[in-house]
Amino acid sequence: MSQSGYAPETIELKWQKAWEDNGIFKVSPDPDKKKYYVLEMFPYPSGRIHMGHVRNYSIGDVVARFQRMQGYNVLHPMGWDAFGLPAENAAIKNDTHPAKWTYENIDTMRVQLKRLGYSYDWDRELATCHPKYYKWEQQFFLKLMEKGLIYRKQSPVNWCPDCHTVLANEQVEEGLCWRCDSEVQQRDLKQWFLRITDYADELLEALDDLPGWPERVKTMQRNWIGRSYGSQLTFEVEGTGETVDVFTTRPDTLFGATFMSVAAEHPLVDKILEACTDETRTAEITAFVDKVRNMDRIVRGADDLEKEGVFTGVYCTNPVTGQKMPLWIANFVLMGYGTGAVMAVPAHDQRDFEFAKKYDLPIQVVIQPEDEALEASTLDVAYTDPGVLVNSGSFDGMPNADAKEAITNHLAESGKGKKTVNYRLRDWNVSRQRYWGAPIPVIYCDSCGAVPVPESDLPVELPMDVRTREDGRSPLADTDSFVKTTCPKCGAEARRETDTMDTFMESSWYFLRYACARDDSQGLDPEAIDYWLNVDQYIGGIEHAILHLLYSRFYVKALRDLGYVSIDEPFANLLTQGMVLMDGAKMSKSKGNVVDPDKLIARYGADTTRLFCLFAAPPEKDLEWSDKGVEGASRFLGRLWRLVDELLPKLSPVGPCAGIDGLSLSDEAKDLRRKEHATVQKVLRDITSSFQFNTAIAAVMELVNAMYLCKDKLADTEDGVRVLSSAISSTLTVLSPVAPHICEELWAKMGYTTLLSEQSWPEHDETALVVDEVTVVVQINGKLRARINVSAQASKEDIEQVAMTEENVLKHIEGKTVRKVIVIPGKLVNIVVG
DSSP: OOTTSOOHHHHHHHHHHHHHHTTTTOOOOOTTSOEEEEEEOOOOOOSSOOHHHHHHHHHHHHHHHHHHHTTOEEEOOOOBOOOSHHHHHHHHHTTSOHHHHHHHHHHHHHHHHHHTTOOOOGGGOOBTTSHHHHHHHHHHHHHHHHTTSEEEEEEEEEEETTTTEEEOGGGEETTEETTTOOBOEEEEEEEEEEOGGGGHHHHHHGGGGOTBSOHHHHHHHHHHHOOEEEEEEEEEETTTSOEEEEEESOGGGGGGOOEEEEOTTOHHHHHHHHHOOOHHHHHHHHHHHHHHHTSOHHHHTOTTSOOOEEEEEEEEEOTTTOOEEEEEEETTOOTTSTTSEEEEOTTTOHHHHHHHHHHTOOOOOOEEOTTOOOOGGGOSSOOOSOOEEOSSGGGTTSBHHHHHHHHHHHHHHTTSEEEEEEOSOOOEEOEEOSSSSOBOOEEEETTTEEEEOOGGGOOOOOOSSOOOOTTOOOSGGGOHHHHEEEOTTTOOEEEEOOOEEOTHHHHTTHHHHGGGTTOSSOSSOHHHHHHHOSBSEEEEEGGGTTHHHHHHHHHHHHHHHTTSOOOSOSBSBEEEEOOEEETTEEOOGGGTOOOOHHHHHHHHOHHHHHHHHHHSSOTTSOEEOOHHHHHHHHHHHHHHHHHHHHHTTTOOOOOTTOOOOGGGSOHHHHHHHHHHHHHHHHHHHHHHHHOOHHHHHHHHHHHHHHHHHHHHHHTTSHHHHHHHHHHHHHHHHHHTTTSHHHHHHHHHHTTOOSOGGGOOOOOOOGGGGOOSEEEEEEEETTEEEEEEEEETTOOHHHHHHHHHTOHHHHHHHTTSOEEEEEEETTTEEEEEEO
């Protein structure tokens, strides 16, 4: 390159230093300025950023820079989701400590992000593995425990044998651990839970108050919460004195219930086994229960699961028919929904129908179409459509929709049932049996039980003088210096909890801490929270629709009720960006299709990397990697550089969308001025309406093309140079959120003495968009014969008159009869001749 050539690395490092030295992106609350909080989901410090990070953070940076130009006081922070299994596993593999591994990775990734020129306020950087962060999380834990929102109980849990820890239901994907893909087992352990179910209704109903969220995400959360209305019925178990409670959304089918199905984990199963005297049956039940308990819950709930069961040898009684119903243990019944027991109505439920057919159990029709009598013996599938009741005593002939209410009321009056609401959502299991996590602030005393650590003793720090085990088991239980302590209540010898918190606890409130990240006196500063929160624009992947986003919504509501915050929802608007693909597959190291951002930046520069990520696809769509696309982005920036460099001796800092008297301009100057103002208008509209950065960038490219076409003519006149100077200034301004370094450099070269990063968004002039003349196509019998220039305000009559005097038109209509003339102002004249 020549000395004046475009050298990305030199330029980018220069301006990154200038921004940092001038504290351009450092912010503090300012009551006199409107705020805007933009946030991308913070990364796990894996050691290197990948192109998914680059895309996500480039989107966020455009939004942050754009909103600064709109006059907002913009908070744009960055931090690290630093606890968790990956660091611990990597440390074990590399024979190092998770803390050393994590902090070294943070240092590397920080350098990478700074090299991309993102506009972060690095003074607010946080790492969730630092005691100054999790100290406050432990305080929240104690407050939640005090309020009864945290409790400990024995529970069947998902256990990953390779990660040696419990997984929440949401962390089990098709029976496998979401981290390591190991087959998940079921175990009974004492665990800590957060009562997220207490907020189920609010979490569900508040989704309607989030118009800035994708409907897909809201639907996923609605389905996960899974609220359903129905009845809870009580069935007596014959000869045992026990009862079985059942939740059903179909009380209208109760007269057709012919057997009972319970989950393998149902408490009644153990009681049946204790009472069973048949050794063969006991062995059969035990083997089946063990098999089913180790099955994935999602697989067990799938429609295509092969239905299996075992008869317990006992019966329960249908509360309305008095019929004896055999009680079975079935693999498709889950404790995680309803009561873990299902009244089986095989004639009207397909799963029950398949089960009944397999085990030759009775089928009773109780709903049928008004004009057809159904016979159980001839059914090929369960009848699940609406109809009228039959074989249902006094309810016969009633539409089944009405019968739901009537039968429920009947059961309530007789003390055998009641109206109820059920949820798919379960309480959040926050215990993890691994080392690299925030310690749970609880002490166990033989006399006093589970005792909260006094707040004055926080943080309970994770000991650093331990070695992780090769098998992944936590070393905390064998670390006497950590475990052995005294009871805060009675002073006796006691032991600390050795479970650590689920890492989603950290990510459920980090966005609040950014508002006051350096406040060591309190976890959350009410004034700072009130000013900055909620997040105006949150950006991250759709894969977090349940785990992170639902937990964060719950956590904010719980902190609100504890008096820490006044907001109801954490994120006003949500953008879920697509993945970065190569050859149709997600980039991953295992597939060998990863593009290294460092190498890309070294070759092309940060601006090219950012530009490609934003131009190649709309943000919500997947981005298909293209080497040609990257080269195209680089060529465009080089072309912009050459344009400004060529014209630089004549250009002046007139400002973007400079005030220019359009009446005295040449036609070429008017056209370029119109294109400039139209581009500023379009880019503004594309970014504010739907973050369509690709179309906004395309508009800027068209403006650059227009300048290349007219620069030679305009550069020879004073007015022309002024129009060029204004158009280039506007180009640099509106492109700067995307490619900030090259725009900042060219801005300075033009003679501007203030940083472009502090420039306001240009205000386009509506009068500059007015077209004086338009070109109209003239056709004869549908064939193009001429083009004419007419006033943009010309009437149909005036346009027709000009068209009929055009030389080539006269030539083609000579000697023919003009039968009709169709005029579409500003576009077309069609002359029909015969």
